[in-house]
Amino acid sequence: MFGLNTKDTKSLFIVAFLVVVAPFILNPFPAASAMAQFNAGYPDLMQKFVIFGIFAIGFNILFGLTGYLSFGHAAFLGIGSYSCVWMFKLLGYNVIPGIVLSVIISGIFALAIGFVSLRRSGIYFSILTLAFAQMSFALAYSVLSNPKFNLTNGETGLQVYANDPQWFHRDSLPDLPHLFGLSMRATHKLEIGAWEFQLNAGYYLCALMMLVCFYLAIRIFRSPFGLMLRAVKSNQQRMNYTGLNTRPYTLAAFVISGMYAGLAGGLLSAVDPLAGAERMQWTASGEVVLMTILGGAGTLIGPVLGAGFIKYFENIFSKINDHVLHSWFAFLPDGLEDFVVFLIHPFIGKGWHLTLGILFMLVVIFLPGGLVEGGQRLGKWLHRRKAKDTPSAKTEPAE
Amino acid sequence: MSILEVKNVGKRFGGLQALSKVNLSVKENTVHAIIGPNGAGKSTLLNCLVGKLMPDSGSVMFDGQSVLGRAPYEINQMGISRVFQTPEIFGDLTVLENMMIPCFAKRDGAFTLNALPGVQKQKDILQKAEQMLEEMRMSDKRHMHAAALSRGDKRRLEIGMCLSQDPRLLLLDEPTAGMARADTNNTIDLLKEISDQRDITIAIIEHDMHVVFSLANRITVLAQGTPLVEDDPENIRGNPKVREAYLGETA
Ligand SMILES: Nc1ncnc2c1ncn2[C@@H]1O[C@H](COP(=O)(O)OP(=O)(O)O)[C@@H](O)[C@H]1O
Ligand SMILES: [Mg+2]
Numbered sequence: 001m002f003g004l005n006t007k008d009t010k011s012l013f014i015v016a017f018l019v020v021v022a023p024f025i026l027n028p029f030p031a032a033s034a035m036a037q038f039n040a041g042y043p044d045l046m047q048k049f050v051i052f053g054i055f056a057i058g059f060n061i062l063f064g065l066t067g068y069l070s071f072g073h074a075a076f077l078g079i080g081s082y083s084c085v086w087m088f089k090l091l092g093y094n095v096i097p098g099i100v101l102s103v104i105i106s107g108i109f110a111l112a113i114g115f116v117s118l119r120r121s122g123i124y125f126s127i128l129t130l131a132f133a134q135m136s137f138a139l140a141y142s143v144l145s146n147p148k149f150n151l152t153n154g155e156t157g158l159q160v161y162a163n164d165p166q167w168f169h170r171d172s173l174p175d176l177p178h179l180f181g182l183s184m185r186a187t188h189k190l191e192i193g194a195w196e197f198q199l200n201a202g203y204y205l206c207a208l209m210m211l212v213c214f215y216l217a218i219r220i221f222r223s224p225f226g227l228m229l230r231a232v233k234s235n236q237q238r239m240n241y242t243g244l245n246t247r248p249y250t251l252a253a254f255v256i257s258g259m260y261a262g263l264a265g266g267l268l269s270a271v272d273p274l275a276g277a278e279r280m281q282w283t284a285s286g287e288v289v290l291m292t293i294l295g296g297a298g299t300l301i302g303p304v305l306g307a308g309f310i311k312y313f314e315n316i317f318s319k320i321n322d323h324v325l326h327s328w329f330a331f332l333p334d335g336l337e338d339f340v341v342f343l344i345h346p347f348i349g350k351g352w353h354l355t356l357g358i359l360f361m362l363v364v365i366f367l368p369g370g371l372v373e374g375g376q377r378l379g380k381w382l383h384r385r386k387a388k389d390t391p392s393a394k395t396e397p398a399e
Numbered sequence: 400m401s402i403l404e405v406k407n408v409g410k411r412f413g414g415l416q417a418l419s420k421v422n423l424s425v426k427e428n429t430v431h432a433i434i435g436p437n438g439a440g441k442s443t444l445l446n447c448l449v450g451k452l453m454p455d456s457g458s459v460m461f462d463g464q465s466v467l468g469r470a471p472y473e474i475n476q477m478g479i480s481r482v483f484q485t486p487e488i489f490g491d492l493t494v495l496e497n498m499m500i501p502c503f504a505k506r507d508g509a510f511t512l513n514a515l516p517g518v519q520k521q522k523d524i525l526q527k528a529e530q531m532l533e534e535m536r537m538s539d540k541r542h543m544h545a546a547a548l549s550r551g552d553k554r555r556l557e558i559g560m561c562l563s564q565d566p567r568l569l570l571l572d573e574p575t576a577g578m579a580r581a582d583t584n585n586t587i588d589l590l591k592e593i594s595d596q597r598d599i600t601i602a603i604i605e606h607d608m609h610v611v612f613s614l615a616n617r618i619t620v621l622a623q624g625t626p627l628v629e630d631d632p633e634n635i636r637g638n639p640k641v642r643e644a645y646l647g648e649t650a
Binding site for chain 1: 470475480483488489491492503505511512517518519564
């Protein structure tokens with residue numbers, strides 16, 4: 001269906017289903033329970049899941065297929081964010097022009113940066129992209145923010161002010177990002193028993209975008225273009241002597257992934273109309289690398305899993321504090337309780353990076369294919385166990 | 400008619416004159432061998448033909464057009480395919496995918512942004528690739544990762560990939576180097592079959608005399624960067640100058 005084979009159609013439907021029911025399955029704990037802090041089904045976080053999912057899907061088209069490791073993709077995320085907020089300032093709060101412009105502008109930047117960076121490969125390519133991203137960050141943070149020419153509003157971040165033109169704004173429209181009048185903050189709260197679920201307009205818009213992005217990524221992976229990108233990763237020498245010019249292939253992949261990043265940036269602004277330079281910092285570029293590798297570079301679903309995983313950690317693990325730990329381990333004798341809390345303390349709250357770092361190392365060492373490989377191994381193991389059980393069940397009656 | 404004309408080519412690496420005044424003319428539909436002792440400049444010459452190296456002087460004409468200053472992919476698109484000393488294939492891809500890539504390059508040119516239709520929908524490419532695998536007797540391995548193939552099979556695959564583009568000139572750099580006798584003989588048979596059945600010119604660099612005399616219709620002997628003689632195999636065999644230069648014997 002949709003020009004996909006059965007297997008890919010199936011995975012598309014599974015992802016679509018999960019995305020639609022996410023507000024429910026991410027809120028498994030009753031709202032008043034002690035476990036409620038592990039619920040991830042609130043709009044803010046779910047939006048991040050799908051937006052960074054888009055970012056990682058796009059990054060994977062470059063890194064997963066061609067093997068070119070960009071360390072500067074956050075620049076495109078930031079450019080997308082700024083573009084979108086500028087549309088809010090000039091045209092009004094409808095998100096469509098902002099999203100469209102964020103994709104176009106980041107595509108143009110990706111074309112320029114990619115054109116230069118792709119003259120080198122390997123570590124030099126990574127360093128070049130990193131340099132460009134840091135330059136973009138510096139530009140956004142200070143250079144392009146002065147009283148005479150204020151493109152980015154520096155440290156404060158770009159936002160909409162009351163004296164902005166907003167040409168198409170009407171009083172009947174929400175005074176916040178909206179889709180033809182439907183506010184991105186519009187949330188329908190559903191209370192079922194002790195549970196509370198939130199269905200949010202911004203989330204579903206981003207989720208729809210992510211599904212479109214995921215679908216396009218599948219098409220790219222299965223296309224002759226995708227095959228060429230994998231060939232680039234495998235053997236550029238053979239490609240050149242087979243009559244193929246590798247440069248435009250890598251550049252096209254770079255631009256496509258830059259546009260994905262720009263879209264993600266635009267959506268970040270669409271759900272929260274404030275664009276700051278920190279979005280372009282190298283840590284943000286590193287994060288998408290982690291997401292892709294953690295989930296499984298070169299796999300279709302891996303980057304989405306990786307993005308979800310990291311964002312979950314960032315938002316949930318960081319919220320656990322000593323107080324929460326004490327309440328969990330209250331059943332232990334006092335001295336022991338303090339000791340356990342003391343042991344766990346470095347890994348929670350602000351220490352979530354430590355936990356993530358350890359998990360990342362474990363995954364890279366033991367599951368080079370990322371979470372996807374973990375899933376596959378688990379699947380195989382279960383399969384084998386089933387296969388082992390079946391013959392023994394057959395022999396029993398004979399005895 | 401000669402398909403490849405090399406005139407007065409010279410190439411210097413620092414203080415070393417790797418090639419000087421090389422003249423070579425390869426006739427259409429022949430198997431032309433270039434032999435010579437180690438370090439004679441055979442690989443350097445070949446690299447000058449495919450765009451990897453730019454000679455300092457001279458000209459290289461393929462089918463009436465100069466190849467100098469063109470990138471390797473452009474030279475390939477002109478109709479020259481190259482087989483490497485150690486097989487260069489796409490190790491991470493399947494054998495069938497390996498075979499499809501040159502077919503795409505032939506059909507779509509050096510770059511096409513063909514990002515939405517599935518590879519499986521390209522029936523003409525699939526058919527061509529399958530047919531070539533059949534010809535190379537590798538159909539049963541189509542879903543294997545190319546990296547897992549034996550050395551001999553990698554060589555076969557690489558030659559098949561080159562042939563799938565119907566090149567006018569096939570260049571081989573020591574295709575049997577490091578091969579066991581059986582694999583060498585298989586490769587000789589394969590190349591013989593190719594030159595008999597196809598409208599193709601083959602230029603081969605080779606060390607192994609057995610291979611050279613089994614295949615070549617014409618031989619150029621290169622020594623210290625300059626052609627010593629160019630002649631038919633029978634005459635080369637008995638030529639004292641060749642024995643001296645190549646086999647290190649004193650006449
Ligand atoms: N890229 C290079 N830089 C410097 N010297 C080179 C280079 N390539 C080849 N040579 C030298 O040129 C000479 C000819 O080498 P080559 O063409 O590989 O010989 P052959 O293939 O006949 O054994 C050798 O002395 C080799 O060391
Ligand atoms: Mg050599």
